[in-house]
Amino acid sequence: MAATCYGHAVFFLLAQKHAGEVRAAAVPAVVTTGRNPAVIAADRATTVARLARVTERRCAEPCPSLRIERATLGARLDAIDVEATEAKRQEAAQDRADAERAAAVADPVTETLTTFGIQSRRVDLLAGLAFAAVLEAVACFCWVLALRPVESSKPNTGAAVTPVMNIQSPVVTEYRGYVPDASGPLPPPPQPVAAVTADHGDDVTRVMAEIAAGRLRPTVSEIRQYLGCSQSRAAAVRKQIGDSAQPALNQ
Missing domain, CATH: 1.10.10 (Arc Repressor Mutant, subunit A)
Structure with missing residues (x-):
């Protein structure tokens, strides 16, 4: 019975896992585009350093090339900031999708029971064992009902005789008794009842x-x-x- 309960528990746990995967597959996936936030941060640091050097550079005469480089680096820095903001937004959406997928994988009833401080894996295991024990107990009870001895009654050795009526005479004679079988004992002769x-x-x-x-x-x-x-x-x-x-x- 313990081995059977273990097999049932494994089946229930696998069924819960499969159901969680189906629920998680229903959560829409978030597709991220663009560069990695770490790469964007490194590019921004390089652009800020170049802009700082250009800003500190001095010319005795008006230098159009210096002004153009400053404007170019400033515009690049703004573009990098926009790209970083978009990357953070996509990362937050990905985190929300991952959280929803993790919540969908977990069983709803198990998640409710975890509020009492019980781990979800332990709750799943206990629930699977409980279901397996109930199922196996019902099977054992049915076997007990099916295999219990049945009391056998004594076989009837004769068939009842119906009353015999003489049509020509108004007197009705009734006999009570059994007609013996070939294997049964002979009963006493029938005694006629009063007319x-x-x-x-x-x-x-x-x-x-x-x-x-x-x-x-x-x-x-x-x-x-x-x-x-x-x-x-x-x-x-x-x-x-x-x-x-x-x-x-x-x-």
């Missing part, structure tokens, strides 16, 4: 007594709620109540 006809007769008597007392309405829903039976059984009871009440209405 439903008698139960229906008792239910009809009870329902009719409740209806006669006015405590129950002759509807399937209330009969089902009263008896606590299924919808089909309640419908059968309601039908028998109707059949029983029909002769009385005819009389």
